[in-house]
Amino acid sequence: MSIEKITFGKTKETDEVLEYLLKRNGVTLGILNYGATIHKCLVETSKGVRDVIGGYDTVKEYEDNDGYQGALIGRVGNRICRGKFSIDGVDYTLAINNGENSLHGGLKGFDKYIWTVTENSEADCDKLIMTITSPHMDQGYPGKLKVTVTYTLNDDKSFSIGYEAESDRKTVLNLTNHSYFNLTGFEELNVLDHKLKLYCSNFTPVDHTLIPTGEIRPVKGTAFDFTEEKTVGRDIEAKDLQLEYAGGYDHNYVIDRTQEVSYRNTTLFKTAALTSPDDVLSLEVATDQPGVQVYCGNFLHDDIVFKGSKPQRRRSAICLETQHYPDTPNHPQFPSAYLDKGERFKTTTLFKFTSR
Numbered sequence: 001m002s003i004e005k006i007t008f009g010k011t012k013e014t015d016e017v018l019e020y021l022l023k024r025n026g027v028t029l030g031i032l033n034y035g036a037t038i039h040k041c042l043v044e045t046s047k048g049v050r051d052v053i054g055g056y057d058t059v060k061e062y063e064d065n066d067g068y069q070g071a072l073i074g075r076v077g078n079r080i081c082r083g084k085f086s087i088d089g090v091d092y093t094l095a096i097n098n099g100e101n102s103l104h105g106g107l108k109g110f111d112k113y114i115w116t117v118t119e120n121s122e123a124d125c126d127k128l129i130m131t132i133t134s135p136h137m138d139q140g141y142p143g144k145l146k147v148t149v150t151y152t153l154n155d156d157k158s159f160s161i162g163y164e165a166e167s168d169r170k171t172v173l174n175l176t177n178h179s180y181f182n183l184t185g186f187e188e189l190n191v192l193d194h195k196l197k198l199y200c201s202n203f204t205p206v207d208h209t210l211i212p213t214g215e216i217r218p219v220k221g222t223a224f225d226f227t228e229e230k231t232v233g234r235d236i237e238a239k240d241l242q243l244e245y246a247g248g249y250d251h252n253y254v255i256d257r258t259q260e261v262s263y264r265n266t267t268l269f270k271t272a273a274l275t276s277p278d279d280v281l282s283l284e285v286a287t288d289q290p291g292v293q294v295y296c297g298n299f300l301h302d303d304i305v306f307k308g309s310k311p312q313r314r315r316s317a318i319c320l321e322t323q324h325y326p327d328t329p330n331h332p333q334f335p336s337a338y339l340d341k342g343e344r345f346k347t348t349t350l351f352k353f354t355s356r
């Protein structure tokens with residue numbers, strides 16, 4: 001019912017990093033003004049409190065590592081092919097930071113910004129309202145962009161992330177959050193025994209640099225089929241070129257958008273349901289976005305240490321990044337990620353826990 005503010009540390013540029021703690025009905029969210037990052041997410045269960053989102057103990061580790069732990073991603077989440085796209089005949093070239101492609105906003109994405117924070121507690125929720133202004137041509141993207149991200153912790157063990165933005169000229173935008181979930185509280189350092197259901201009958205296959213080919217492919221009868229709940233690891237080693245390219249699941253799924261969820265005057269669609277191996281904790285994700293990147297930490301290095309001295313491990317957690325499809329600006333047939341001058345961008349994703 002309250003928001004507590006604690007000192008977390010300082011960036012290399014000596015900006016003060018604070019952690020805001022939102023607490024309600026058995027859930028505590030710790031959010032940093034650095035990268036609008038979810039640093040922790042404590043959930044009470046019958047087997048004790050579990051911190052189900054990965055992260056680090058210091059600002060330096062957030063600055064030095066490239067895993068985007070818990071971070072807010074922008075301007076454009078995921079990859080843009082060779083960092084090139086055009087708007088109305090004008091070509092743009094972005095900062096390249098992932099092989100030959102641009103990933104998660106470029107060299108200094110929104111995950112590295114210091115956000116301005118306003119706190120607001122209401123009867124049935126606590127809110128953190130975070131803002132930044134990204135200048136025209138930031139990382140190569142056109143338009144001066146004002147972004148507001150609102151984290152809302154509700155009474156029913158759920159939290160939402162509301163994204164709003166406005167640009168002073170036509171641009172492209174695809175905002176998401178990059179939390180790594182492990183519902184055992186990272187007691188088990190692999191996510192393969194978690195059970196996953198996706199409300200997605202199709203996905204977007206990629207080339208060997210993880211850029212979508214443009215195809216929308218049905219999952220039925222393939223290792224990518226999570227329309228019926230199965231463990232993350234059941235088919236992950238199946239012989240499938242798509243799994244080979246990505247080293248496991250790291251693909252955008254097309255959300256079916258058939259099962260509505262009403263949330264505070266918006267309509268969202270069921271997207272994913274994740275359950276811990278011991279069935280004690282489940283997480284349901286709903287969004288109004290068209291896609292979700294399902295990434296099971298194939299690139300996490302074994303040599304990095306997580307919060308609380310826990311070793312990070314390859315495939316120790318799963319990201320469910322609600323988003324537009326990767327490389328949308330280069331695929332006119334994908335749902336549009338253009339934002340017109342003066343248009344109000346607004347999207348919401350809801351994460352709801354059930355603990356037993």
Ligand code: GAL
Binds near residue numbers: 066250251293299321
């Ligand atoms: C994910 C992406 C992965 C990897 C990761 C960051 O969103 O799908 O391929 O780049 O971010 O390490």
